[in-house]
Amino acid sequence: MANPRGPILSGDQDVRDALLTKIRRTQATDKLDAKRRQAVQERLSNHPRNIVPKRSDGNVDHKVALFTKLMTAADATVEEVSMPSQIPRAVAEFLRAHNLPQRIRFGKDPALTGLAWDQTPSLEVSDGRARVSDETSMGRAFAAVAESGTLVMTSGQDNPTTLNFLPENHVVVVEANRIWGSYEDVWDEIRHHYGDTVMPRTVNLISGPSRTGDIEQRLELGAHGPKRLHIIILNSASKAGSPKE
Amino acid sequence: MESTSRKFSSNAREALGDSQLQRALSNVPSGFVNKRAKAAAALPEFEDLRDKGRDIKNHVLEHLDLYLEAYERRVIEAGGHVHWAASAADAQRIITEICQAHGAKTVTKGKSMISEEAGINAALERAGITPIETDLGEYIVQMRGETPSHLIAPAVHLNKDQIEADFRRVHDHLPKDRVLEEPASLVREAREVLRSKYLAADIGITGANFLIAETGTSVIVTNEGNGDLTQNLPKVHIALASIEKIVPTLEDASTLIRLLARSATGQEISTYTTFSTGPRRLGDLDGPNEYHVVLLDNGRSDMIGTEFQDMLRCIRCGACLNHCPVYQAVGGHAYGWVYSGPMGSVLTPSLIGVDEAGHLPNASTFCGRCEEVCPMRIPLPKMMRHWREREFEKHLTAKSIRSGLKVWNWFVARPELYHRVSGLAAKFIKARAGKRGRVSNLPFAGGWTKHRDLPSPQGKTFQAIWKERQKNG
Amino acid sequence: MSEKRKPRVGLFVTCLVDTFRPSVGLATVKLLELAGCKVEVPEKQTCCAQPAFNSGDSKSTRKIATNVIKMFEQYDYVVVPSGSCAAMIKIHYPELFTEGSGFRTRADELADKTYELVSFLSDVMKLKDTGAQFGRKVTYHDSCSGLRELKIHKQPRALLSKVDGLHLEEMADADVCCGFGGTFCVKYPDISNDMVTKKAANVTNSGAEVLLAGDLGCLLNIAGKLQREGSEIEIRHIAEVLAGETHIPAIGETDQ
Numbered sequence: 001m002a003n004p005r006g007p008i009l010s011g012d013q014d015v016r017d018a019l020l021t022k023i024r025r026t027q028a029t030d031k032l033d034a035k036r037r038q039a040v041q042e043r044l045s046n047h048p049r050n051i052v053p054k055r056s057d058g059n060v061d062h063k064v065a066l067f068t069k070l071m072t073a074a075d076a077t078v079e080e081v082s083m084p085s086q087i088p089r090a091v092a093e094f095l096r097a098h099n100l101p102q103r104i105r106f107g108k109d110p111a112l113t114g115l116a117w118d119q120t121p122s123l124e125v126s127d128g129r130a131r132v133s134d135e136t137s138m139g140r141a142f143a144a145v146a147e148s149g150t151l152v153m154t155s156g157q158d159n160p161t162t163l164n165f166l167p168e169n170h171v172v173v174v175e176a177n178r179i180w181g182s183y184e185d186v187w188d189e190i191r192h193h194y195g196d197t198v199m200p201r202t203v204n205l206i207s208g209p210s211r212t213g214d215i216e217q218r219l220e221l222g223a224h225g226p227k228r229l230h231i232i233i234l235n236s237a238s239k240a241g242s243p244k245e
Numbered sequence: 246m247e248s249t250s251r252k253f254s255s256n257a258r259e260a261l262g263d264s265q266l267q268r269a270l271s272n273v274p275s276g277f278v279n280k281r282a283k284a285a286a287a288l289p290e291f292e293d294l295r296d297k298g299r300d301i302k303n304h305v306l307e308h309l310d311l312y313l314e315a316y317e318r319r320v321i322e323a324g325g326h327v328h329w330a331a332s333a334a335d336a337q338r339i340i341t342e343i344c345q346a347h348g349a350k351t352v353t354k355g356k357s358m359i360s361e362e363a364g365i366n367a368a369l370e371r372a373g374i375t376p377i378e379t380d381l382g383e384y385i386v387q388m389r390g391e392t393p394s395h396l397i398a399p400a401v402h403l404n405k406d407q408i409e410a411d412f413r414r415v416h417d418h419l420p421k422d423r424v425l426e427e428p429a430s431l432v433r434e435a436r437e438v439l440r441s442k443y444l445a446a447d448i449g450i451t452g453a454n455f456l457i458a459e460t461g462t463s464v465i466v467t468n469e470g471n472g473d474l475t476q477n478l479p480k481v482h483i484a485l486a487s488i489e490k491i492v493p494t495l496e497d498a499s500t501l502i503r504l505l506a507r508s509a510t511g512q513e514i515s516t517y518t519t520f521s522t523g524p525r526r527l528g529d530l531d532g533p534n535e536y537h538v539v540l541l542d543n544g545r546s547d548m549i550g551t552e553f554q555d556m557l558r559c560i561r562c563g564a565c566l567n568h569c570p571v572y573q574a575v576g577g578h579a580y581g582w583v584y585s586g587p588m589g590s591v592l593t594p595s596l597i598g599v600d601e602a603g604h605l606p607n608a609s610t611f612c613g614r615c616e617e618v619c620p621m622r623i624p625l626p627k628m629m630r631h632w633r634e635r636e637f638e639k640h641l642t643a644k645s646i647r648s649g650l651k652v653w654n655w656f657v658a659r660p661e662l663y664h665r666v667s668g669l670a671a672k673f674i675k676a677r678a679g680k681r682g683r684v685s686n687l688p689f690a691g692g693w694t695k696h697r698d699l700p701s702p703q704g705k706t707f708q709a710i711w712k713e714r715q716k717n718g
Numbered sequence: 719m720s721e722k723r724k725p726r727v728g729l730f731v732t733c734l735v736d737t738f739r740p741s742v743g744l745a746t747v748k749l750l751e752l753a754g755c756k757v758e759v760p761e762k763q764t765c766c767a768q769p770a771f772n773s774g775d776s777k778s779t780r781k782i783a784t785n786v787i788k789m790f791e792q793y794d795y796v797v798v799p800s801g802s803c804a805a806m807i808k809i810h811y812p813e814l815f816t817e818g819s820g821f822r823t824r825a826d827e828l829a830d831k832t833y834e835l836v837s838f839l840s841d842v843m844k845l846k847d848t849g850a851q852f853g854r855k856v857t858y859h860d861s862c863s864g865l866r867e868l869k870i871h872k873q874p875r876a877l878l879s880k881v882d883g884l885h886l887e888e889m890a891d892a893d894v895c896c897g898f899g900g901t902f903c904v905k906y907p908d909i910s911n912d913m914v915t916k917k918a919a920n921v922t923n924s925g926a927e928v929l930l931a932g933d934l935g936c937l938l939n940i941a942g943k944l945q946r947e948g949s950e951i952e953i954r955h956i957a958e959v960l961a962g963e964t965h966i967p968a969i970g971e972t973d974q
C-alpha cells in the first residue's frame with residue numbers, strides 16, 4: 001500500500017476513548033454488552049439484504065431495457081453492439097457525431113486495449129490517467145445496475161478514476177451480462193472479486209452526465225464532470241447491433 | 246459560525262420584504278416538491294424503504310460505539326487514518342495540522358454541511374491556507390461571503406442576475422464584454438475557473454453521506470462530480486464526517502441511497518455516488534496518496550438516549566425544507582445558523598443551545614408536512630414540541646405567551662366562568678363588528694388584525710343555544 | 719332503529735365553534751342525528767388543551783386532558799367538528815400519560831372512539847349522502863391535522879360530491895398550511911400573513927365561489943384574509959353545507 005505513514009497526530013486517542021465510553025454508557029449495561037457485540041458482528045458478516053425493489057426482476061433483456069430507459073432519462077446516450085470488434089467504429093462514430101477530435105484515452109484494461117483499433121486508423125488512442133487536455137475518455141464498467149440506470153466503475157490501473165470525471169466526454173463499455181438488477185447484486189460481485197470486506201480504492205456509481213441545478217433550479221449538464229456520457233452495451237444477443245458489414 | 250437565531254423574527258421580516266429572495270424562493274415548490282412526489286410514486290417499495298431506513302439508523306444509534314470501532318479498524322486496514330474530534334475546535338485543529346504537514350497552500354472542498362458547522366474554512370484561512378468550494382452553489386455563496394441557505398441547494402436564495410454580477414466582479418481576469426446571459430454560460434465559466442483550482446490544490450476535503458463499517462468506506466453523493474475531482478486530484482483526501490453517518494453494511498447504505506435522491510431532488514439516484522476506501526493502491530495511476538477521516542462529535546453524543554436521538558437519523562436530504570411553508574416563506578438564512586427548515590429547528594437548539602435558538606422550534610404551525618416527507622420518518626413536529634417543553638420548564642417561553650396561557654388555563658379549569666366570559670366575548674366582538682360582520686382591529690389581537698380581519702362571532706355561544714334548546718325540549 | 723340501539727355520541731364542540739360559530743355545532747348535531755346517533759353535549763366542556771400542549775406546558779395539558787377524558791369516556795363515540803381538536807384527543811392524549819398507567823388506558827380508549835365529524839359520518843356511520851342541496855362552485859381546504867394526523871382527504875370530497883348542484887373545483891396546494899397554527903399566527907404574524915396570503919390567492923385562483931374546510935381556525939384565518947383583501951368569496955364550514963344549513967350568513971358576513 002502506498003505511503004503507509006503513521007498518523008501524524010497524537011492526542012485524538014483520548015477523545016476517541018472518552019467518546020466511545022460515553023456512548024456505551026447510554027446504551028449498554030455489562031450484561032447487554034455481549035448481546036450487542038454479537039448483533040453487530042452478525043450484521044457485519046452476514047450483511048443481510050433489506051428491501052430490494054422488484055422493478056429490475058427479469059431476464060437480461062429486461063435488465064438491458066430498464067437500464068437503457070433510465071440512463072436515457074438521465075440524459076446519457078446508449079447504444080448496443082453485438083461484438084467487441086464493433087466498438088472502435090462506434091466510438092469513432094460518436095466522436096464524429098459530436099464534432100469531437102478523433103482522440104480517446106483509456107486505462108490499461110485489456111478488454112479495451114485489445115480491441116481492433118486498427119480498424120479506425122484515424123482514431124488516436126492512448127492510455128493512462130486523465131490529462132486536463134483530454135476531451136474524451138473511455139472506460140469499461142465493472143458492472144451496471146438496471147434498477148436505477150447506473151454504471152459501476154472500479155478504480156485501478158485498468159480504469160483510472162480520473163477518466164470518469166476530468167474529460168468533457170465519457171464513453172463507457174458495459175457487457176450486457178454485467179448489468180445486474182440491484183446494487184446488492186453488485187456488492188456480491190465485488191465481494192466475490194475483491195474479497196469480503198475489501199473494496200477497491202474507489203467505486204463510482206454513475207447515472208448520467210454531470211449536472212447542476214444550482215442556478216434557479218434549472219438543470220444544466222456538464223457542471224464539473226462529463227457533459228456527455230455515451231454507453232456502449234456489448235450484447236451478443238442484440239439485434240440492434242448486429243454487424244453492419 | 247456566529248448565530249443570529251435569536252433574531253429570527255426580524256430576520257424573517259427582512260426576508261419577507263426582500264423581493265429578490267422571494268423571487269428565488271418561489272422556485273422551491275416547483276423545483277423540488279413535485280419531483281419528489283413523482284419519484285416516490287414511481288417506486289412501489291418507497292414507503293417500506295422509509296421504514297427500513299428508519300430501522301437501520303435506529304439500530305446504528307443503539308450500537309454506535311461498536312460500529313465506530315469496527316469502521317475505524319477497517320479504515321486503518323485499508324491504509325487510511327482516523328482522527329477523532331470532540332468539538333468543532335478539534336476538527337479545525339486536526340484538519341489544519343494535516344494541511345500544514347503537507348505545506349498546503351490551497352485546498353479544494355466538496356460540499357459538506359459538517360464543514361460549515363465546524364467552521365473549517367475560517368480556520369484554514371486563519372492558518373494562511375485558501376479553501377476553495379467546488380460545488381457550484383457553494384462556490385457562489387463563498388464568493389459572496391455568505392453561507393449556504395439550503396442543505397442541498399446552497400444558492401437557492403439567489404437569482405441568476407445576482408450570480409452573474411458576482412461572476413463579473415470576482416472573475417475580473419475574463420473579458421468584460423463576455424456574454425453571461427444564460428445559466429449555461431455561468432456553469433461553463435465556473436467549470437473553467439475551477440478546473441485549474443482542482444489541479445493546483447494540495448489537499449481535497451469532502452464530507453461524507455455515509456460511512457460504512459463493514460468496509461471502512463466513506464460515501465459521497467453529488468450531481469456535479471465536483472466531489473470526485475476534489476478527492477482524486479490532490480495528494481491527500483480528508484473526509485470530515487459526524488459520527489452518526491455510520492451505517493453497518495453496503496446493503497444498508499444501498500437502502501439509504503434509494504431514499505436520499507428521491508427525497509432530495511426526485512432523481513432515482515444522484516448522478517455520482519462514490520465509495521472511497523483508503524488511499525491509492527499499488528499500481529494505481531491516480532487517487533490520493535493519503536486518506537484521512539475526521540470523525541466529529543460536536544454535541545451529537547449528548548443527544549443519544551434523549552428525546553432528540555431520532556434527529557440523528559437525518560440524512561440531510563432537504564425534503565423537510567422544501568416542503569416547509571415557513572422555509573418557503575423566509576428561506577434558510579433567517580434561521581440564523583448552519584441548518585434551517587424543520588431539521589434545523591430541531592437540530593440547532595441541540596448544537597448551539599435552546600436559549601440561543603429557542604425561536605426555531607416555535608416558528609412552526611405543526612402542519613406536519615415535514616414529517617410526512619422525511620425519508621427517515623423523523624417526528625420533526627413532535628421534537629419541536631419537546632423543545633417547547635424544555636423552554637417552558639426553563640422559563641424561556643415568551644412572557645406574553647406564558648401569561649396568556651396562564652389566564653386561559655385558569656378559565657378552562659372553571660367551566661361556568663369560562664362560558665360566561667366566552668358568551669361576553671362573543672357579544673362584545675359582535676357588537677364591535679356591527680353590520681359588517683367582521684372587525685379590522687381589536688384590542689389585544691393586533692397580531693391578528695394587522696394582516697387580516699376577524700370574522701364576527703354569531704352572538705350567542707353554542708352552549709347557550711343548546712341549553713335553551715334542551716329547556717324548550 | 720329503536721331509540722335504545724342508537725349510538726350515544728358526545729359532542730366535543732370546540733372553543734372556537736362555541737364562541738364564534740355555534741351554527742357549525744348545530745349543523746353537526748343535525749348531521750349526527752341524520753346518521754342515526756343520539757347526541758349529548760356535556761355542558762362543562764371547554765377546551766381540548768391545544769394551546770397549552772403546543773406551548774410546551776405539559777402539566778396544564780395533562781390536567782385539561784384528564785378532565786376531558788373523565789367527561790367524555792361515558793359515550794360510545796366522541797365527535798368533534800374540527801380535525802385539529804379531534805387529533806389532539808385521538809393522537810396526542812395517549813402520549814401525555816406513561817404507558818401502563820391508568821390514565822393511559824383511559825386515554826387510549828377515548829382515542830379509539832373519538833372522530834372528526836366528516837370522517838365519523840363516512841367511516842363509522844357509513845353515511846353516503848346527506849341529502850343536502852347547494853348549487854355553487856366550491857373549493858375545499860385540507861386542514862393540516864385532519865389531513866396528516868387523521869388521514870382525512872377522500873371523505874369530505876365523497877360527501878360533497880353527493881350534494882345536489884355542488885361543483886368542487888380543487889385549488890392548487892390544497893394541502894398546504896394556511897398559516898393559522900393557533901398561537902403561531904400571533905407569535906409570527908408576518909410569516910403567518912405570508913402563508914395565508916398564498917392560500918387566499920390559491921382559493922381565488924381556483925375560480926370557486928365558496929371556500930369550505932373542516933376546521934374553524936383555518937376558516938377564520940383565510941376568511942379574515944380574503945375579506946381584508948376585499949374578496950367576495952363565501953366561506954363556510956363543511957358541516958353547514960352537508961347539513962343544508964346555508965341560509966345563515968357565511969363567515970364574516972351578516973344578513974344586514
Ligand code: SF4
Nearest residue numbers: 559560562563565619
Ligand atoms: S429531517 Fe428528514 S427530511 Fe429533513 S433533511 Fe433530515 S432526513 Fe431529510
